Amino acid sequence: MAEISQDTPRKRGLIEQLDLDMRLIGMIGALVLIALAFNIATGGNFLSPRNIFNLTIQTVSVAIMATGMVFVIVTRNIDLSVGALLAICSAMMAMTQARWLPEALGLDLGSPLIAPITVFVGLAVGTLIGAVNGWLIGYQAIPAFIVTLGGFLIWRYAGWYLTSGQTIAPLDQTFLLFGGAEGTLGEFWSWIVGLALAIAALWAIWSARRSKLAHDFPVKPLAAELALAGLAVAAILGFVAILNAYAIPRGKLRRIFEAQGLELPDGYVAGHGLPFSVLILIVVAVAMTLMARKTRLGRYIFATGGNPDAAELSGINTRMLTVKVFALMGFLCGLSAVVASARLQSHANDIGTLDELRVIAAAVIGGTALAGGSGTIYGAILGALIMQSLASGMGMVGVDSPLQNIVVGAVLVFAVWIDIQYRKRWGKP
Structure with missing residues (x-):
């Protein structure tokens, strides 16, 4: 043997x-x-x-x-x-x-x-x-x-x-x-922040992998890293999408428009987005x-x-x-x-x-x-x-x-x- x-x-x-x-x-x-x-x-x-x-x-x-x-x-x-x-x-x-x-x-x-x-x-x-x-x-x-x-x-x-x-x-x-x-940020700026966070998550995952390779540490299989990156991006953007889907009540929208001297258009809808x-x-x-x-x-x-x-x-x-x-x-x-x-x-x-x-x-x-x-x-x-x-x-x-x-x-x-x-x-x- x-x-x-x-x-x-x-x-x-x-x-x-x-x-x-x-x-x-x-x-x-x-x-x-x-x-x-x-x-x-x-x-x-x-x-x-x-x-x-x-x-x-x-x-x-x-x-x-x-x-x-x-x-x-x-x-x-x-x-x-x-x-x-x-x-x-x-x-x-x-x-x-x-x-x-x-x-x-x-x-x-x-x-x-x-x-x-x-x-x-x-x-x-x-x-x-x-x-x-x-x-x-x-x-x-x-x-x-x-x-x-x-x-x-x-x-x-x-x-x-x-x-x-x-x-x-x-x-x-x-x-x-x-x-x-x-x-709240509103829909547009929430998407901007969400994309920025998604890019930051991808950079963090890639940076951690590169650092481990540089020091000869074990790393996850590439497919696993890609799956993790995909899940992170999906979670971030999905969270933003859900918050954007929560519509601001029409009465509150009317007050917002009136404060700016404007009239609320018929059928206008806006989501809350990310809270501060x-x-x-x-x-x-x-x-x-x-x-x-x-x-x-x-x-x-x-x-x-x-x-x-x-x-x-x-x-x-x-x-x-x-x-x-x-x-x-x-x-x-x-x-x-x-x-x-x-x-x-x-x-x-x-x-x-x-x-x-x-x-x-x-x-x-x-x-x-x-x-x-x-x-x-x-x-x-x-x-x-x-x-x-x-x-x-x-x-x-x-x-x-x-x-x-x-x-x-x-x-x-x-x-x-x-x-x-x-x-x-x-x-x-």
């Missing part, structure tokens, strides 16, 4: 050849099954352009925060205060545009300075509170659970006192564009992914999560790294507050309630390991979409709110169990 040389390359299995992310495939499969099940249960309404548009803009604020929660959990920490941070940022922005700027500077709603100043205030407040959380955790060695649990109680009720328990409305019309319900809030999420997703994969900060975050002691011995300032991670989390909470309050067109005291649980669940369902060291941005966004799809679908079929929370809790536990089994099966860390 001929001996097998140790130098003979091991034959790679089909899954290894295709380099498939089984967790990602599982999440996409779960999302498809959820969508199909609710679409059947609602008589086709779940996958209607109108519901997909609403589902998309409802997902954005949680998805934005979930991208930051990935970094927090990767570094073996937790942030229970994100919903309360969103609430205090929303309260600060509402008071800025509805009370403080009109009283201090005479800037009434509609002034071109209102929206940028308001957004700056929200982002600055979120970043500052996040940095303070990081300082307490990193430099004062207070456990993240305790610091953020305290923030969970402090910041929501600080917002309540700030607004005297009142709902603050109306908000500036330019500011409301960030919510997505009022601000979705564009914000896309920018955040790209920026966070590049940060995780291409920057020193991202490498330090994952190295620290993988082995904090080794990271510190190698020269990484893990305490300052903690401050940066939580400051980034606070910034994203402020950005989510912009989107959430603009979508709701007011600041209410219950804004962001239970968002901390939704955000953590989205990150964990998306594959972020609670033990630290691993996680993906796209996984967290998919996790947020799965969570919102469940909530939206159950609401459409008349499931009571308590039962909805029971289902979400069960899904979270099940997702963690699946993640554990996945790591055992595929040898992931």
Whole structure:
């Protein structure tokens, strides 16, 4: 019998050849099954352009925060205060545009300075509170659970006192564009952005393949790469087509035309297109992914999560790294507050309630390991979409709110169990 040389390359299995992310495939499969099940249960309404548009803009604020929660959990920490941070940022922005700027500077709603100043205030407040959380955790060695649990109680009720328990409305019309319900690109520019995103996806796939070949790393068969590229382009352009198919109500079109001194033509129809809030999420997703994969900060975050002691011995300032991670989390909470309050067109005291649980669940369902060291941005966004799809679908079929929370809790536990089994099966860390 001929001996097998140790130098003979091991034959790679089909899954290894295709380099498939089984967790990602599982999440996409779960999302498809959820969508199909609710679409059947609602008589086709779940996958209607109108519901997909609403589902998309409802997902954005949680998805934005979930991208930051990935970094927090990767570094073996937790942030229970994100919903309360969103609430205090929303309260600060509402008071800025509805009370403080009109009283201090005479800037009434509609002034071109209102929206940028308001957004700056929200982002600055979120970043500052996040940095303070990081300082307490990193430099004062207070456990993240305790610091953020305290923030969970402090910041929501600080917002309540700030607004005297009142709902603050109306908000500036330019500011409301960030919510997505009022601000969209329209059909033409949505196609332009969709084509640009499709080209970017093709370039990313080609660039990754070229880089692997240059370093003699295994690559997928060319047919598999082409199929992946085709699926990516189809998904992007299909999503844009669905949003463009959601027609703007005729009454709203009439108001738009009247504001321009025009008369609405008979039979004129226009689609909503991509919401501005979705564009914000896309920018955040790209920026966070590049940060995780291409920057020193991202490498330090994952190295620290993988082995904090080794990271510190190698020269990484893990305490300052903690401050940066939580400051980034606070910034994203402020950005989510912009989107959430603009979508709701007011600041209410219950804004962001239970968002901390939704955000953590989205990150964990998306594959972020609670033990630290691993996680993906796209996984967290998919996790947020799965969570919102469940909530939206159950609401459409008349499931009571308590039962909805029971289902979400069960899904979270099940997702963690699946993640554990996945790591055992595929040898992931």
